[in-house]
Amino acid sequence: xxxxxxxxxxxxxxxxxxxxxxxxxxxxxxxxxxxxxxxxxxxxxxxxxxxxxxxxxxxxxxxxxxxxxxxxxxxxxxxxxxxxxxxxxxxxxxxxxxxxxxxxxxxxxxxxxxxxxxxxxxxxxxxxxxxxxxxxxxxxxxxxxxxxxxxxxxxxxxxxxxxxxxxxxxxxxxxxxxxxxxxxxxxxxxxxxxxxxxxxxxxxxxxxxxxxxxxxxxxxxxxxxxxxxxxxxxxxxxxxxxxxxxxxxxxxxxxxxxxxx
Amino acid sequence: xxxxxxxxxxxxxxxxxxxxxxxxxxxxxxxxxxxxxxxxxxxxxxxxxxxxxxxxxxxxxxxxxxxxxxxxxxxxxxxxxxxxxxxxxxxxxxxxxxxxxxxxxxxxxxxxxxxxxxxxxxxxxxxxxxxxxxxxxxxxxxxxxxxxxxxxxxxxxxxxxxxxxxxxxxxxxxxxxxxxxxxxxxxxxxxxxxxxxxxxxxxxxxxxxxxxxxxxxxxxxxxxxxxxxxxxxxxxxxxxxxxxxxxxxxxxxxxxxxxxxxxxxxxxxxxxxxxxxxxxxxxxxxxxxxxxxxxxxxxxxxxxxxxxxxxxxxxxxxxxxxxxxxx
Numbered sequence: 001x002x003x004x005x006x007x008x009x010x011x012x013x014x015x016x017x018x019x020x021x022x023x024x025x026x027x028x029x030x031x032x033x034x035x036x037x038x039x040x041x042x043x044x045x046x047x048x049x050x051x052x053x054x055x056x057x058x059x060x061x062x063x064x065x066x067x068x069x070x071x072x073x074x075x076x077x078x079x080x081x082x083x084x085x086x087x088x089x090x091x092x093x094x095x096x097x098x099x100x101x102x103x104x105x106x107x108x109x110x111x112x113x114x115x116x117x118x119x120x121x122x123x124x125x126x127x128x129x130x131x132x133x134x135x136x137x138x139x140x141x142x143x144x145x146x147x148x149x150x151x152x153x154x155x156x157x158x159x160x161x162x163x164x165x166x167x168x169x170x171x172x173x174x175x176x177x178x179x180x181x182x183x184x185x186x187x188x189x190x191x192x193x194x195x196x197x198x199x200x201x202x203x204x205x206x207x208x209x210x211x212x213x214x215x216x217x218x219x220x221x222x223x224x225x226x227x228x229x230x231x232x233x234x235x236x237x238x239x240x241x242x243x244x245x246x247x248x249x250x251x252x253x254x255x256x257x258x259x260x261x
Numbered sequence: 262x263x264x265x266x267x268x269x270x271x272x273x274x275x276x277x278x279x280x281x282x283x284x285x286x287x288x289x290x291x292x293x294x295x296x297x298x299x300x301x302x303x304x305x306x307x308x309x310x311x312x313x314x315x316x317x318x319x320x321x322x323x324x325x326x327x328x329x330x331x332x333x334x335x336x337x338x339x340x341x342x343x344x345x346x347x348x349x350x351x352x353x354x355x356x357x358x359x360x361x362x363x364x365x366x367x368x369x370x371x372x373x374x375x376x377x378x379x380x381x382x383x384x385x386x387x388x389x390x391x392x393x394x395x396x397x398x399x400x401x402x403x404x405x406x407x408x409x410x411x412x413x414x415x416x417x418x419x420x421x422x423x424x425x426x427x428x429x430x431x432x433x434x435x436x437x438x439x440x441x442x443x444x445x446x447x448x449x450x451x452x453x454x455x456x457x458x459x460x461x462x463x464x465x466x467x468x469x470x471x472x473x474x475x476x477x478x479x480x481x482x483x484x485x486x487x488x489x490x491x492x493x494x495x496x497x498x499x500x501x502x503x504x505x506x507x508x509x510x511x512x513x514x515x516x517x518x519x520x521x522x523x524x525x526x527x528x529x530x531x532x533x534x535x536x537x538x539x540x541x542x543x544x545x546x547x548x549x550x551x552x553x554x555x556x557x558x559x560x561x562x563x564x565x566x567x568x569x570x571x572x573x574x575x576x577x578x579x580x581x582x583x584x585x586x587x588x
Contacts, residue, residue, distance in 0.1 A: 045510070105456055114381055114461030129462040130445025209456065212408070213445045226331035226449070227410045227506050229338045 100205025154188020190255030290536030351524025373490025405446030
């Protein structure tokens with residue numbers, strides 16, 4: 001009975017209400033502003049469909065790339081301590097701190113013909129400016145830190161002794177990783193994928209520098225806003241929020257289910 | 262007698278001093294002054310900000326640059342507070358801000374379009390004012406312009422190409438050039454194209470002369486009949502017409518060629534009206550802001566212009582002396 005009136009508990013509930021309202025009020029206001037007509041018009045607008053789809057699959061690709069190249073790295077960071085480890089961890093966090101347009105400019109700087117890497121890519125016929133490849137590179141750049149950090153924490157929470165037991169029973173290092181560690185870390189990997197693609201789907205500043213066309217959803221929202229105003233940019237935002245909500249709730253449910261197994 | 266004289270002098274000095282300090286208190290702008298302006302005005306406005314703030318240390322100028330149409334929308338639709346709006350196309354002020362958000366529009370400077378490149382651009386050693394359109398039509402040359410729907414520099418770039426077709430008497434030139442410019446070479450603002458030039462992602466980009474000078478780019482200047490820089494050729498420029506998006510997705514409207522003329526206005530209910538008028542007075546001063554514009558490749562109108570006597574009447578008193586009525 002006493003615990004119900006504890007001031008800290010009341011404060012916690014109060015802050016829960018404040019934080020929820022802080023996030024929800026502006027979003028709800030935006031979601032209820034567009035008329036039903038405009039919203040349905042937008043659903044069938046091929047440009048909008050294309051942009052939202054591009055946003056989803058480019059963010060998905062960024063998450064898959066992060067999964068493939070980030071997982072072994074996250075494992076290394078979780079398990080080994082080595083000289084300069086903190087420095088390496090600092091490097092991973094850099095994309096979170098750098099202003100987004102700067103990321104775009106930095107990437108353009110190495111993919112142009114003035115840079116050896118860019119001139120090599122041009123010779124191979126790979127173009128980054130204004131292409132889906134460029135978009136995916138940017139999204140991976142901004143999303144990767146979220147993936148690596150989430151998965152590193154996941155690996156750290158798995159007891160080392162389980163791996164040691166596996167190895168003492170004769171399993172190789174890689175077999176232990178794939179059969180013991182990876183399945184146990186599955187939930188944090190899913191969280192990492194969700195975090196990475198959520199970060200990627202919301203990216204605008206770096207994208208608009210590297211690729212204005214083809215337009216993904218945030219760029220289209222910006223373009224519609226500048227060309228036609230608030231009225232015609234809101235419905236796209238509403239649709240994007242709605243689609244993302246379904247996707248991310250779905251992903252969370254999947255990861256929950258897996259962890260229960 | 263001597264004491265009496267001294268007293269008079271002191272009294273006189275006191276009166277003068279109080280007079281000066283009072284007038285200084287009234288004249289000295291303080292607080293924040295918010296200026297929205299076209300991206301192509303960023304460099305001269307940054308210099309003006311520095312000058313003006315050093316003159317009035319209690320004033321803090323906050324500038325926000327963007328496509329002029331977008332900046333006007335920020336005021337008219339979002340209701341973002343601003344004191345002054347300067348547009349790269351003076352018509353944007355007429356269309357989106359007058360009469361609800363502004364009541365007058367001063368034309369203060371002009372500009373022209375040039376084709377920018379760097380030493381590393383393809384055919385950089387070959388290009389000049391007679392062969393530029395042949396080079397832009399070559400396969401593999403990457404050139405671009407800003408979005409005609411968002412940035413006046415974008416539709417003006419297209420107008421230049423249309424006028425070139427007429428001037429060089431080369432039918433089909435416009436379509437031939439556009440066919441060699443994939444959509445991905447379009448950017449929201451012309452200033453953004455500079456990063457693409459400087460990183461070797463693009464060979465040529467259409468910019469205003471001022472932007473080319475301020476960013477120390479190489480550029481090709483074009484004949485007055487093409488460059489949209491000479492207002493005496495406005496009727497010739499009128500032959501160029503570009504379709505841009507209208508007020509609603511799916512609708513369109515026509516932009517007709519006209520010389521590049523910058524407009525500036527004071528926003529109604531400006532949060533800091535006094536400082537805004539004082540800044541405008543400085544900007545329109547031939548030895549103040551207009552001189553900075555001149556140095557930075559944006560030929561100013563000295564004096565600046567309003568189209569009608571009626572509009573001149575609406576100006577704040579100090580600004581009336583800075584402008585003439587000229588259409």
